[in-house]
Amino acid sequence: MNAQTVFPVAIDASKHPNLQAAFDAVPESGGLVTIPPGNYEITEPLRLKTAETRVVGGGAATHILNKNESGAPAFVLRPPNLDTDKKARLWRVQMADLRISGNEKSGDGIFAEGIQEIYLEGVSIDHNGGHGIQLKDCYEDPRIADCIITYNKKSGIEIIGCHDIVVNANHFEENQDALRCVDSFNLCMNGNNIDDHLGNGVVIENTYGSVVSGNMIEECNGTAIILDRDCYGITLSANVIAHHLKGGIDLRDACGCTLSANTFTIAHEFSVRVSGDSERNTISGNTFCNTYVGVGKDKRPAESPTPMGIDEGTGVLLEGGVNGLIINGNTFAGLSTAAVWSRGVVQNILVTSNLCMDCGRKLAKNSDWMAFEQNSRVVLKDNLPDKAPSSPP
Numbered sequence: 213m214n215a216q217t218v219f220p221v222a223i224d225a226s227k228h229p230n231l232q233a234a235f236d237a238v239p240e241s242g243g244l245v246t247i248p249p250g251n252y253e254i255t256e257p258l259r260l261k262t263a264e265t266r267v268v269g270g271g272a273a274t275h276i277l278n279k280n281e282s283g284a285p286a287f288v289l290r291p292p293n294l295d296t297d298k299k300a301r302l303w304r305v306q307m308a309d310l311r312i313s314g315n316e317k318s319g320d321g322i323f324a325e326g327i328q329e330i331y332l333e334g335v336s337i338d339h340n341g342g343h344g345i346q347l348k349d350c351y352e353d354p355r356i357a358d359c360i361i362t363y364n365k366k367s368g369i370e371i372i373g374c375h376d377i378v379v380n381a382n383h384f385e386e387n388q389d390a391l392r393c394v395d396s397f398n399l400c401m402n403g404n405n406i407d408d409h410l411g412n413g414v415v416i417e418n419t420y421g422s423v424v425s426g427n428m429i430e431e432c433n434g435t436a437i438i439l440d441r442d443c444y445g446i447t448l449s450a451n452v453i454a455h456h457l458k459g460g461i462d463l464r465d466a467c468g469c470t471l472s473a474n475t476f477t478i479a480h481e482f483s484v485r486v487s488g489d490s491e492r493n494t495i496s497g498n499t500f501c502n503t504y505v506g507v508g509k510d511k512r513p514a515e516s517p518t519p520m521g522i523d524e525g526t527g528v529l530l531e532g533g534v535n536g537l538i539i540n541g542n543t544f545a546g547l548s549t550a551a552v553w554s555r556g557v558v559q560n561i562l563v564t565s566n567l568c569m570d571c572g573r574k575l576a577k578n579s580d581w582m583a584f585e586q587n588s589r590v591v592l593k594d595n596l597p598d599k600a601p602s603s604p605p
Contacts (some may be wrong), residue, residue, distance in 0.1 A: 269310025488533020532556015
């Protein structure tokens with residue numbers, strides 16, 4: 213055996229003067245750092261500089277409190293030579309089972325750059341002045357699972373320049389946006405609970421080949437899901453999208469995308485909006501509804517002191533310039549708006565086999581429930597009905 217061989221080690225942080233000393237004791241070969249329960253106040257970032265390293269706490273009782281007030285993160289996971297070698301990377305850095313909190317003037321809870329196969333599991337991240345978690349150029353296979361990410365001043369999770377991303381079974385509460393995924397590839401976001409956000413839910417930009425499915429997204433002051441800046445080949449499916457002051461899904465700049473089997477309820481301005489920069493998309497098999505619970509009753513009142521308190525339901529809004537869209541097999545019921553309407557001329561729109569009931573509640577009497585600007589090229593077929601029932605044929 214080579215005398216220079218160094219093996220991974222197990223390090224008990226309580227045996228070191230402070231947490232940074234424990235991390236500095238990890239050799240290049242990596243190891244396991246365990247942090248016992250306790251409150252650990254820091255004023256400078258804790259830096260992990262070694263690959264093959266896992267940091268594990270004792271659950272939420274292991275609490276890292278970032279007292280820094282100049283925008284510094286609590287944790288920095290980053291190759292130590294990245295500034296001089298832009299290709300430097302660390303592999304397989306992991307964190308689990310601890311709590312990281314900050315203050316309004318602190319930075320991110322976890323800032324990771326240049327970490328391949330990063331894995332974050334069971335981490336509680338709250339009240340940080342930056343993002344809860346920021347991944348930058350963590351290109352290969354980042355994974356974030358079973359974390360609770362709450363009350364952070366910026367995004368709960370901010371992803372920039374990553375690939376084959378898994379964000380699964382996390383809780384997000386009252387961050388600015390829940391998750392932003394920018395300039396990336398292949399986001400797989402499933403089974404998350406997203407509630408009460410000050411901005412938007414999920415914002416995806418310049419990203420392709422992704423799936424957002426099986427999530428509960430509720431009560432954003434903005435919009436539940438936004439696709440923007442050359443998104444393509446993305447599926448948004450089987451999400452519950454409930455109670456948003458702006459909208460449900462906003463296709464700002466998205467092509468070749470599918471929206472299927474989602475339920476939209478209490479979306480105030482639109483359930484789906486398709487801009488003129490979005491083409492060749494499919495909207496199929498979704499339910500668009502208000503708070504109707506049967507026997508002629510709505511769960512929420514038509515008027516309330518606050519917008520969040522009222523009954524509402526909206527349909528699909530097409531902005532002028534949309535070219536190529538299928539709207540098929542959806543249910544539109546209890547809507548203040550039309551089921552589908554355009555603001556401007558649209559082309560190559562196929563609207564077929566949709567069920568419309570009790571739409572246009574806030575429109576003029578006998579308004580069309582499928583309403584398009586003159587000179588639009590639209591095929592309407594087998595919808596039941598596409599006008600208010602009392603409208604003349």
